[in-house]
Amino acid sequence: MKIAAACYPLDELANWAAYEAKITAWVGEAAGQGADLLVFPEYGAMELATIEGASSLMQQMVSVSNALPQAWGLLARLATEYQVYILSPSGPYLFDDAFVNRAMFLGPEGGATPVDKYLMTPWERNPMGVEAGKLPQLFDTSLGLIGVQICYDCEFPLPTRAMVEAGMDLLLIPSATETLAGYHRVRIGAQARALEGQIVTVQSPTQGKADWCEVVDVNRGAAGIFCPPDVGLPDDGILALGEEGKPGWTYADVDLAALAHVRTHGNVRTRADWGEQAFRQDLMSAKGSASPIVITQLR
Numbered sequence: 001m002k003i004a005a006a007c008y009p010l011d012e013l014a015n016w017a018a019y020e021a022k023i024t025a026w027v028g029e030a031a032g033q034g035a036d037l038l039v040f041p042e043y044g045a046m047e048l049a050t051i052e053g054a055s056s057l058m059q060q061m062v063s064v065s066n067a068l069p070q071a072w073g074l075l076a077r078l079a080t081e082y083q084v085y086i087l088s089p090s091g092p093y094l095f096d097d098a099f100v101n102r103a104m105f106l107g108p109e110g111g112a113t114p115v116d117k118y119l120m121t122p123w124e125r126n127p128m129g130v131e132a133g134k135l136p137q138l139f140d141t142s143l144g145l146i147g148v149q150i151c152y153d154c155e156f157p158l159p160t161r162a163m164v165e166a167g168m169d170l171l172l173i174p175s176a177t178e179t180l181a182g183y184h185r186v187r188i189g190a191q192a193r194a195l196e197g198q199i200v201t202v203q204s205p206t207q208g209k210a211d212w213c214e215v216v217d218v219n220r221g222a223a224g225i226f227c228p229p230d231v232g233l234p235d236d237g238i239l240a241l242g243e244e245g246k247p248g249w250t251y252a253d254v255d256l257a258a259l260a261h262v263r264t265h266g267n268v269r270t271r272a273d274w275g276e277q278a279f280r281q282d283l284m285s286a287k288g289s290a291s292p293i294v295i296t297q298l299r
Contacts, residue, residue: 001143001254003238004035004168005223006204009088010210011245011249019048020074027075030249031082036143039204042117042175044089045071048217053173056265057127060213061092061099062134068093072104076112083108085141087172089202090117090150098132101150107141108248117150118159128215136163144169145255151175155189157196164197164271169256170197176206176216180244184219191237194226196229199265200239200254201226207247223250230266232258 006026013019030038049060067080068091079086089104095113101124102118116133124130136159139146147170148162154160154173163171173190177183183205187205189203204223222244229237244251263271 001256002034002035003200003202003225003252003254004030004033004038004177004249005204005225005242005251006030006038006040006044006249007205007207007223007247008041008044009046009208009220010047010206010213010216012210012212013047014051016051016070019071020050023071023074024078024182026249027078027082027084027086030251031084033251035084035201035248035249035251036173037085037087037146039087039172039202040089040174040255041176041204041206042174043101043216044174044206045091045296046210046213048091048092057214059217061128062094064091064183065094065099068102068104072106072112075104076106076110079106079108079156080110084106085143085146087115087148087174090115090174092128097131098131099129101130101147102133104152105139105146105148105298107139113139115148115150117153119153119156123153123215136160138166139167141223146170146172146298148172148174151177151195151234154186154193154201155194159276160193160197164199166198166272168199169200170254171197171257173200173201173203174205175203175221176219178216178218180220186221187224190224191226194237195228195275196270198228198259198266198269199231200259220244224245225250225252225254226269227254227259228266231269232261 054063093102206219240252
């Protein structure tokens, strides 16, 4: 399969037609390069707020929430037209009287399932007031079992591990970071999850400046597609890496048979050996009680 990860600039849009033209061109370009799976970034939907000229943070969040169903409908049509899988740009969505950070995973046969961020950054907690959404899930597709961890989520190994144990092959990581430090935190998380789970991870960031929105006013990062560094795969674990600050698609060809070979015949077997961590169950069961880790004084 071929995967396309977007380094996506946020624009001020004059009207809905401008957004439709932009997103159609992006999807058409990736599909024209033979991509089977297209990944857009976290908070890439914030540009929808400019259509109505929303100014305050809350006005922008409400505006994006109202526009997201139409955006998802457009992307669903494009997924069907081009016969590709698409992870949509995420945005704040009002669900059960609370905002969640929601993307939509769309399939070539018309399937559409929401994906929510589960762990909020300090900024999302306050001033945005975004709350945890639905728990992580896996998508059974013709490309393999695909999971999603939105930005900060990927910096925590256990939810990803649960998906790995359920058979995950690909992990999609849409992100939005205003500093290079933030970008590298997410990238390091993406590469760590690829190493631990012997999977492919895909990072798609927002790019550039958007002074009209305090959520995404500055955006730094590069799109990247990562794998475990092992037999038959790149020594640095990088299948493809875009240029930081340069908008566009980054592509990589992915062979799940190469991953399967590494899991059984690689130099290390992190996917299989995870359970041999003797303290794992003790740590998992220690939630809310004293830590099982012993601290020994050395004098």
